[in-house]
Amino acid sequence: MKALLLVAHGSRRAQSNDEVRELTARMRERDAQFDIVECAFLELAEPSIPDGIESCIRQGAREVVVLPYFLSAGRHVVTDIPGEVAGKQQEHPGVKIEIAPYLGAAPQIADLLLGLAR
């Protein structure tokens, strides 16, 4: 089984965290490749990244793709998320945990923004 874990920063505003949960639900509906689609938060909201990965594994995932919902390659993307993932990878050497490119790195962003502006 294959899991996708969307990782957002997390906010003090419950509404912002709910936006991420709704997006995750939309991805779950639209996807045919992942058996499990969940979200997790770096800070300020639950579940944490380790708890999110753990939940995927407990549901049977042998492969987890961690997808950073971030716009730039700052400290969170470069250091914090890989650090959290590395800890879980050590705990579960039999599970393949990978980090996908962060949202801001997607080449399609330019066209998507132009579409919003029109």
Place this chain on the structure above:
Amino acid sequence: MKALLLVAHGSRRAQSNDEVRELTARMRERDAQFDIVECAFLELAEPSIPDGIESCIRQGAREVVVLPYFLSAGRHVVTDIPGEVAGKQQEHPGVKIEIAPYLGAAPQIADLLLGLAR
């Protein structure tokens, strides 16, 4: 003339601000509808939103579309950006300044993220 102003939060990391400038350059290349495509920052980087709007108007824009490069409808999107825009609108009543939906509101985000994960 019509201008598009991509508004990002701004970061202490010069590299993150440069990512926004590179994205803006990519949008400028790919777009055929706007005569001017610039970026501005809410804080921590230059130009500011008022300076960015002013620059578009000085280049001849009679219509400016402000596009928030933000993932959630937090205080910055709901209050701060509209506040900065309202101030400039008062100064330039003959220019039409509009705010487009913020990036996180784009329905295509779910598919874009799924594409990154595959």
